[in-house]
Amino acid sequence: MEQHVLVVFPHPDDETFGCGGTIAQFVKSGVPVTYICATLGQMGRNMGKPFFATRESLPNIREAELDEACQAIGIKRVIKLGLRDKTIEFEDPELLIDRIEQILQEIRPSLVLTHYPGFAVHPDHNALGEVTIRAIARLPVQERPVVYAHAFARDCQEVLGPPDIVNDISSVSELKLAAVRAHRSQSQMFLSKIASEKRKKQSSKNQFSHMLQRESFWTYRF
Amino acid sequence: MKPIDKSIVQPALESFLNREVYLHLETTNGAYAVHSQESKMNVGAYIRNGLICFKRGIITGEGPYRVGLKMELGWVYAEGLTDFEMEQEGQLLLAGHDQEGRLAVALELSLSPFEL
Numbered sequence: 079m080e081q082h083v084l085v086v087f088p089h090p091d092d093e094t095f096g097c098g099g100t101i102a103q104f105v106k107s108g109v110p111v112t113y114i115c116a117t118l119g120q121m122g123r124n125m126g127k128p129f130f131a132t133r134e135s136l137p138n139i140r141e142a143e144l145d146e147a148c149q150a151i152g153i154k155r156v157i158k159l160g161l162r163d164k165t166i167e168f169e170d171p172e173l174l175i176d177r178i179e180q181i182l183q184e185i186r187p188s189l190v191l192t193h194y195p196g197f198a199v200h201p202d203h204n205a206l207g208e209v210t211i212r213a214i215a216r217l218p219v220q221e222r223p224v225v226y227a228h229a230f231a232r233d234c235q236e237v238l239g240p241p242d243i244v245n246d247i248s249s250v251s252e253l254k255l256a257a258v259r260a261h262r263s264q265s266q267m268f269l270s271k272i273a274s275e276k277r278k279k280q281s282s283k284n285q286f287s288h289m290l291q292r293e294s295f296w297t298y299r300f
Numbered sequence: 301m302k303p304i305d306k307s308i309v310q311p312a313l314e315s316f317l318n319r320e321v322y323l324h325l326e327t328t329n330g331a332y333a334v335h336s337q338e339s340k341m342n343v344g345a346y347i348r349n350g351l352i353c354f355k356r357g358i359i360t361g362e363g364p365y366r367v368g369l370k371m372e373l374g375w376v377y378a379e380g381l382t383d384f385e386m387e388q389e390g391q392l393l394l395a396g397h398d399q400e401g402r403l404a405v406a407l408e409l410s411l412s413p414f415e416l
Contacts, residue, residue, distance in 0.1 A: 121326075121328075121346070123328055123330045123331075123402045123403050123404075124401075124402055125397070125401055125402065125403055126401065127400065127401045128401055129301070129397055129401035129402075129403075132301055132385055132393055132395065133324065133326075133393065133395065133403065133406050133408065134388075134391075134393060134408070134414065134415070137415070162348075162416060164331075164346075199331070199332065199335045200331045200332070201331070202331075231335075232335065267400055267401065267402070
């Protein structure tokens with residue numbers, strides 16, 4: 079049984095799409111979950127469908143969506159790092175590693191969920207995953223939390239092999255769906271696409287229902 | 301935002317003439333364009349709070365629209381603009397949205413710096 083789970087992702091909605099079900103399961107079983115959310119997703123391209131956000135209003139909208147999604151899956155504490163979307167890889171990594179190390183020392187998580195560096199597609203995902211791994215690597219081996227790394231690059235199975243952690247999240251799929259809906263500026267487009275594809279080809283609908291049933295991770299080996 | 305009305309946007313551009321103006325300019329096809337196989341390249345660029353001064357500013361086209369701002373030593377240009385907003389005093393937001401409502405291009409002017 080985990081004592082405390084720390085989630086580290088750059089954008090509001092990363093916590094929901096990649097591991098909202100896994101988080102909801104931990105919360106249900108009484109494990110506290112803290113989320114380090116590095117940016118407010120200021121540079122997102124999705125603005126809602128029909129679009130309701132502007133480039134300038136998007137950060138406030140996404141911050142409110144994040145609160146609602148965290149409530150849905152049960153995250154009580156969110157630490158916002160105040161970085162800007164798309165810029166994490168250009169920051170001084172040592173400063174970010176220091177900041178994450180401080181939080182690790184404070185929270186002493188038994189498990190960390192973050193992106194698998196190099197296999198998480200978005201440059202912010204890869205950069206934040208990397209500094210998180212480096213912060214954990216600073217801890218003595220016996221004090222290091224286990225790391226479940228989330229990866230979805232097209233070549234991740236080919237290079238990393240199959241994920242060793244496959245969580246059946248069907249018991250909490252309604253909670254994950256509520257969190258997906260809470261991120262409305264980011265999810266309305268594909269939710270409407272899924273609805274319109276119901277009677278046509280089933281590809282994105284199947285992909286989406288898969289996302290509500292299972293979440294997979296690779297245990298990071300230091 | 302509302303669909304661009306040139307008769308409103310043109311005078312709005314002129315209100316920024318010959319002043320120090322903060323510029324946000326971006327274009328993007330998204331961070332997942334290659335991953336989702338929409339494109340062979342992820343392409344994007346943005347400037348946040350570039351400080352410029354322009355002496356001529358024009359919006360043209362029949363929609364989507366183009367904007368050109370002529371500076372002493374160069375130009376600012378954007379195409380594919382579809383929508384505008386002027387809700388905040390001293391600020392003009394222009395953006396181009398694709399058929400799905402996703403932002404593809406933005407050109408914004410402000411007398412005070414944009415939030416970081």
